Amino acid sequence: xxxxxxxPPDLILQEGANSTLRCNFSDSVNNLQWFHQNPWGxxxxxxxxxxxxxxxxxxxxxxxxxxxxxxxxxxxxQTTDSGVYFCAVERLTGGGNKLTFGTGTQLKVEL
Amino acid sequence: xxxxxxxxxxxxxxxxxxxxxxxxxxxxxxxxxxYQQVLKNEFKFLISFQNENVFxxxxxxxxxxxxxxxxxxxxxxxxxATKLEDSAVYFCASSQWVAVFHEQYFGPGTRLTVT
Numbered sequence: 001x002x003x004x005x006x007x008p009p010d011l012i013l014q015e016g017a018n019s020t021l022r023c024n025f026s027d028s029v030n031n032l033q034w035f036h037q038n039p040w041g042x043x044x045x046x047x048x049x050x051x052x053x054x055x056x057x058x059x060x061x062x063x064x065x066x067x068x069x070x071x072x073x074x075x076x077x078q079t080t081d082s083g084v085y086f087c088a089v090e091r092l093t094g095g096g097n098k099l100t101f102g103t104g105t106q107l108k109v110e111l
Numbered sequence: 112x113x114x115x116x117x118x119x120x121x122x123x124x125x126x127x128x129x130x131x132x133x134x135x136x137x138x139x140x141x142x143x144x145x146y147q148q149v150l151k152n153e154f155k156f157l158i159s160f161q162n163e164n165v166f167x168x169x170x171x172x173x174x175x176x177x178x179x180x181x182x183x184x185x186x187x188x189x190x191x192a193t194k195l196e197d198s199a200v201y202f203c204a205s206s207q208w209v210a211v212f213h214e215q216y217f218g219p220g221t222r223l224t225v226t
Contacts, residue, residue, distance in 0.1 A: 033214065033215065035217075041200060041219075041220055041222075042219055043202065043220075045214065045216060045217075048212070048214040084152060086152075088154075096159065096166065096169070097142065097167070097206075098144060098156040098159055098167055098170070099146075099154075099204075100156070101146075101153075103152045104151075
C-alpha cells in the first residue's frame with residue numbers, strides 16, 4: 001500500500017511563531033487532505049489539496065503532486081492550534097477511495 | 112444534516128459482548144467510510160459504502176465485524192464478541208463526488224472501551 005510520512009513527529013512553539021509541517025507520500029494520489037485533531041479528539045478539515053496552493057487565514061498548504069509531498073504552513077501560531085495534524089491521501093489507482101493517514105505531527109503551542 | 116453524526120459518543124463493553132455503532136452521513140453524500148483510530152496516531156480504514164452497497168471492504172476483520180447502510184436508516188458498524196484490542200475510537204466519514212472532487216468529512220467518533 002501507499003506510505004505516508006509526516007515530519008516532524010513533535011513540535012513545540014511559542015505563541016506567535018511560524019511553522020512548516022511536511023507530508024511525503026510514496027505513490028501518485030487522487031486526493032490529499034490535511035486535518036487538525038484537537039485535544040477533544042475531533043477531526044477538523046483544514047484543506048482538500050491534491051495539488052497547488054491554498055490559504056485559509058493563518059494557515060496555508062501546498063501540494064507538489066509530481067514530487068509527492070505536501071506542506072502545511074502555520075503562521076502566528078496560537079494556543080488553540082495545539083493538537084495533532086494529519087495528512088491523509090487517496091491513492092490514484094488501486095486504492096479504492098479510502099484515505100491512508102500519516103502518523104501525524106503533535107503540535108504544542110505555549111504562551 | 113450538515114454534519115456527520117455518530118452515536119453513541121462512548122460505549123463500554125465487557126469482553127465477548129456485542130457493540131453497535133451508528134453513523135448518519137451528511138445529507139446528499141453517497142459515500143460512507145468507517146475508520147478505526149487505535150492508539151493516538153494510527154488510523155485504519157475498515158469499510159466504505161456507495162449508497163447501500165459495499166464499495167471497499169478490504170480493511171474489515173470479517174470474523175467479528177459487520178457493517179450496513181440501509182435506505183432511510185443510519186449506517187451501522189457491529190462488532191460481535193468484542194476483544195480488548197477492539198478498544199479504539201471509530202470514525203465515520205462521508206463524501207460526495209462533485210466533478211473530480213470528493214473531500215471526506217468526519218464525524219466526532221465513538222470511543223469504544225472493551226474491559
